[in-house]
Structure formats: structure tokens, C-alpha cells
Amino acid sequence: MTSTIIKNGTVVTADLTYAADVRIENGIITQIGQNLAGDEVLDATGCYVMPGGIDPHTHLEMPFMGTYSSDDFESGTRAALSGGTTTVIDFCLPSPNQSLLEALTMWDNKTGKAACDYSFHMAITWWGEQVFNEMAEVVDRGITSFKHFMAYKGALMVDDDEMFSSFSRCADLGALPLVHAENGDVVAAMTQKLLAEGKTGPEAHAFSRPPEVEGEATNRAIMIADMAGVPLYVVHVSCEQAHEAIRRARQKGMRVWGEPLIQHLVLDESEYANPDWDYAARRVMSPPFRDKAHQASLWAGLQAGSLSCVATDHCAFTTAQKRNGIGNFAKIPNGTGGLEDRLSVLWTHGVNTGRLTMNEFVAATSTNIAKILNMYPKKGAVLVGADADLVVWDPARSKTISAKTQQSAIDYNVFEGIAVKGLPRFVLTRGRLSVVEDEMRHAPGHGQFIAREPKNPVNRALSQWKAITAPRAVERTGIPATGV
Numbered sequence: 459m460t461s462t463i464i465k466n467g468t469v470v471t472a473d474l475t476y477a478a479d480v481r482i483e484n485g486i487i488t489q490i491g492q493n494l495a496g497d498e499v500l501d502a503t504g505c506y507v508m509p510g511g512i513d514p515h516t517h518l519e520m521p522f523m524g525t526y527s528s529d530d531f532e533s534g535t536r537a538a539l540s541g542g543t544t545t546v547i548d549f550c551l552p553s554p555n556q557s558l559l560e561a562l563t564m565w566d567n568k569t570g571k572a573a574c575d576y577s578f579h580m581a582i583t584w585w586g587e588q589v590f591n592e593m594a595e596v597v598d599r600g601i602t603s604f605k606h607f608m609a610y611k612g613a614l615m616v617d618d619d620e621m622f623s624s625f626s627r628c629a630d631l632g633a634l635p636l637v638h639a640e641n642g643d644v645v646a647a648m649t650q651k652l653l654a655e656g657k658t659g660p661e662a663h664a665f666s667r668p669p670e671v672e673g674e675a676t677n678r679a680i681m682i683a684d685m686a687g688v689p690l691y692v693v694h695v696s697c698e699q700a701h702e703a704i705r706r707a708r709q710k711g712m713r714v715w716g717e718p719l720i721q722h723l724v725l726d727e728s729e730y731a732n733p734d735w736d737y738a739a740r741r742v743m744s745p746p747f748r749d750k751a752h753q754a755s756l757w758a759g760l761q762a763g764s765l766s767c768v769a770t771d772h773c774a775f776t777t778a779q780k781r782n783g784i785g786n787f788a789k790i791p792n793g794t795g796g797l798e799d800r801l802s803v804l805w806t807h808g809v810n811t812g813r814l815t816m817n818e819f820v821a822a823t824s825t826n827i828a829k830i831l832n833m834y835p836k837k838g839a840v841l842v843g844a845d846a847d848l849v850v851w852d853p854a855r856s857k858t859i860s861a862k863t864q865q866s867a868i869d870y871n872v873f874e875g876i877a878v879k880g881l882p883r884f885v886l887t888r889g890r891l892s893v894v895e896d897e898m899r900h901a902p903g904h905g906q907f908i909a910r911e912p913k914n915p916v917n918r919a920l921s922q923w924k925a926i927t928a929p930r931a932v933e934r935t936g937i938p939a940t941g942v
């Protein structure tokens with residue numbers, strides 16, 4: 459068996475920083491120590507050896523708003539690897555009344571050219587006995603997280619009744635519900651009002667979904683999850699109102715995790731004021747970019763631990779696709795890219811500024827989500843026995859982000875012109891060297907589906923606590939006879 463040694467680097471994990479060499483055999487880390495020797499040597503002098511990034515929120519080749527997102531599992535996972543992300547978690551979206559299992563087959567069929575490992579969240583887009591039953595089979599197949607859209611009325615949105623039913627089913631199965639938290643009824647009404655007033659440009663997309671619609675929905679989802687007795691993961695937290703709801707819940711001991719996006723951390727609402735329609739439309743996503751005060755709240759949440767994971771919600775549409783919404787902002791496909799730039803932008807704006815430690819960076823980009831989704835320590839760890847999904851991170855390498863040099867299939871980059879310092883020297887996916895600085899050596903088809911077990915420790919603890927504290931009927935004697 460051939461071995462690869464990553465030599466002379468500093469291992470950085472979510473809780474430790476230390477000098478060590480790392481031996482890889484058969485895709486697995488088999489030894490961590492001093493002065494290791496092997497067949498192939500990767501020199502990590504001056505670099506940090508970290509768990510590869512895990513992006514818990516991507517939409518590759520997703521049918522949405524009358525089109526498909528333009529990065530598929532080939533270009534999307536190539537983009538991921540180029541930036542140091544070695545696992546993506548995508549969303550399987552059944553159509554209304556479609557079987558979850560049938561949708562899963564469709565999504566499985568998209569992944570043949572994945573170059574890094576992947577898993578899925580299953581979306582609950584409608585409710586009925588069939589969905590209730592199939593959720594158990596979905597969990598058996600290793601998909602243990604279920605996404606609920608509280609927005610996109612008339613398309614993906616579910617109501618409170620459906621959400622409570624699904625959350626309760628998640629509790630029974632030991633699965634994790636996720637929410638896109640925006641009040642879809644209010645967004646729909648505000649959208650109609652804005653259009654009627656003639657406000658049709660991309661900036662009106664942001665007016666139609668103010669922070670309050672996100673704060674309200676986040677709070678509602680948290681309360682519904684608590685009543686269902688299940689933990690909750692809130693995707694793309696963009697504002698103080700939503701963060702405040704999560705922070706308050708966590709202070710009360712509720713099991714809630716919040717996920718800010720790298721886009722919301724560094725880009726703000728002024729982007730929508732750009733006089734160039736294309737420029738503004740390319741930045742249309744939900745929730746929209748917010749003002750600087752909201753950004754500060756998100757950074758504080760990462761520092762304080764009230765927000766847990768930085769994702770991208772990578773859902774990339776070309777300029778031509780965005781132009782579907784000329785004259786009506788509600789038809790601009792919602793979504794932005796970010797998969798290949800997440801780590802370098804977070805490192806530059808987080809670690810290089812002192813907002814985050816290197817260990818917090820690893821936690822927010824890899825380890826925390828591996829634990830939440832029950833993939834740890836197979837993923838998210840530099841430990842003997844873990845998958846050799848590793849990024850050898852060179853803090854001295856720099857570049858200016860440009861669509862001209864990106865892997866993503868679209869024709870622009872929302873981070874265009876941003877200078878980053880801190881980039882991969884090497885990226886390995888299950889031991890396979892896939893990136894050497896700017897050179898891609900990835901192998902389409904190398905990626906494997908990661909099946910996850912239900913009932914992670916937090917689910918189990920919460921179920922136990924809810925069982926102990928559940929309301930109980932009062933045992934009574936001497937009950938008067940009825941009708942007397």
C-alpha cells in the first residue's frame with residue numbers, strides 16, 4: 459500500500475494547534491507524529507494542515523424559479539475543491555406530491571461526476587401520509603436532515619401545520635429539521651405591493667424581505683421545534699433579528715444552530731443600489747444582503763458561539779438566467795455563488811483581522827457541521843481513522859478573486875475584486891491529491907455519497923429530557939359519575 463506524508467506543517471483543528479506530520483494510506487489518516495516517512499511527500503512548510511471544508515448548504519443543478527442552477531456536481535465540486543472544501547451537502551427537492559424516494563433517485567443520478575464527497579438534506583415540500591412513511595426510508599438511506607422552506611409561497615413553502623407534523627416525525631426518527639426562515643405570506647404580499655407601485659428592479663427584492671420577516675419566522679420555527687421536541691438548524695441567518703431569536707433560544711437551553719453565509723458576512727445591501735441592473739440582479743438571493751449592523755451581529759455570533767457554521771448556499775445562476783426577471787424582480791432566480799471562495803474570504807476577513815482564531819475558523823467551516831450532521835470524526839477531523847479530507851493551507855498565498863479564473867460555470871463572481879490572503883497549497887479528498895495551488899488534479903467521479911446515522915447525541919439528549927419533562931395526566935380517584 460502506498461503512503462502519502464504531509465510533512466513539516468502545523469496541524470490546526472477545532473481545538474488544537476501543533477506541529478506534526480500526517481500519514482495517509484488508502485484514503486484514511488493512519489498516523490500523526492514527528493519525522494514520518496512515506497512514498498509520496500507533500501511539503502507543508504509554512505502551512506496549516508486542516509480538515510477540508512464542509513459546505514452544508516449547496517444547490518447544484520437545482521430546478522428553481524423556472525430554470526436550473528448552473529453549477530452541477532461536476533463544476534460545483536471542482537469549485538469546492540479548488541477552494542479547500544472537500545464535502546458538500548446538497549438539497550434533494552421533491553416536487554409537490556412527488557415521492558421522496560423518487561426525488562432521491564433523480565438527485566442520485568446527478569452526482570456521477572462529483573469530485574468530492576457529498577451528502578443530501580431532503581426537503582419537505584408537501585405533507586401527507588406518504589411523506590410521513592417515506593421519511594423513515596430516507597433516514598435508513600443515510601439522509602437524516604429535512605429542510606423546510608417557510609418562504610417561496612406557492613412553490614416550496616410549507617405552513618406551520620405541515621412543519622409541526624414534519625418536525626414531530628423528525629423527533630421520532632432522530633432526524634434534524636432545517637428551516638429557511640422567512641415569513642412567506644408577508645413576503646408574497648409585500649412583493650405584490652412593490653410591483654403594483656412600479657418598484658420592479660432588483661433592489662425591490664431586498665425591500666420585499668426585510669429583517670423582520672426573517673426574525674419572525676426564525677422565532678416561530680424555534681418555538682415549533684421546541685414543541686415538537688427536536689433540535690433545529692436555521693440556514694442562511696442574515697440579520698440580527700434572526701440571530702437574536704437563536705441566541706435567546708440557546709441561552710434558554712434550546713438546541714438550535716444558526717448558519718450565516720460568507721456572502722452575508724462580507725457583502726452588504728449597498729450592492730443592490732448599483733445602477734447596473736445585471737450587477738444588482740446577480741446579487742439577488744434570499745435572504746438579501748443586509749446593512750453593516752447586521753453583518754456585525756453575524757460576526758459577533760461566530761465569536762460568541764451563538765452561530766455555528768459558515769456556509770455558502772451556493773446556487774449559481776448566469777447573467778442570462780438572472781435576466782428572466784427584467785421588469786419583475788420576483789422572477790429573478792434567487793441565489794448566488796461562493797463555494798470556491800468561502801474559505802479564503804472567511805480566512806481573510808475573519809482570521810487575518812483577528813475576528814476569529816484559526817481553531818474557530820476550522821470549527822465554523824468544518825468540524826461543527828460534521829458534529830451536527832453526525833459525520834464526525836469521519837469528516838471534520840484530523841485524527842487517525844478519519845477520512846484524509848485535508849487542506850494544506852498557505853497563509854501567505856494571495857490572489858484577487860475574479861470570474862476569469864474561477865471554476866464555477868457562471869460568468870461573474872459576487873466577490874469579484876476582493877483580495878484574499880490565505881489559500882490552499884494542496885487539497886486532498888479521501889487521500890487523493892486534487893489541487894496543487896492553482897492546478898486542478900481532481901477526478902470527476904471520485905466523490906462518494908456519505909450516509910449519516912440518525913439520533914446524534916444532541917437528538918438523544920433532547921428526546922430524553924423531553925420524555926422526562928413531558929406533561930402527564932393526573933391520576934385521580936373519586937371522579938364524579940357523569941350526568942349526575
Ligand SMILES: NC(=O)NCCC(=O)O
Binds near residue numbers: 517638694793
Ligand atoms: N437562497 C437563495 O436565494 N437561493 C437558493 C434557495 C434557498 O436556499 O432559498
Ligand SMILES: [Zn+2]
Binds near residue numbers: 638693694744745
Ligand atoms: Zn433558503
Ligand SMILES: [Zn+2]
Binds near residue numbers: 515516517771773
Ligand atoms: Zn439554500
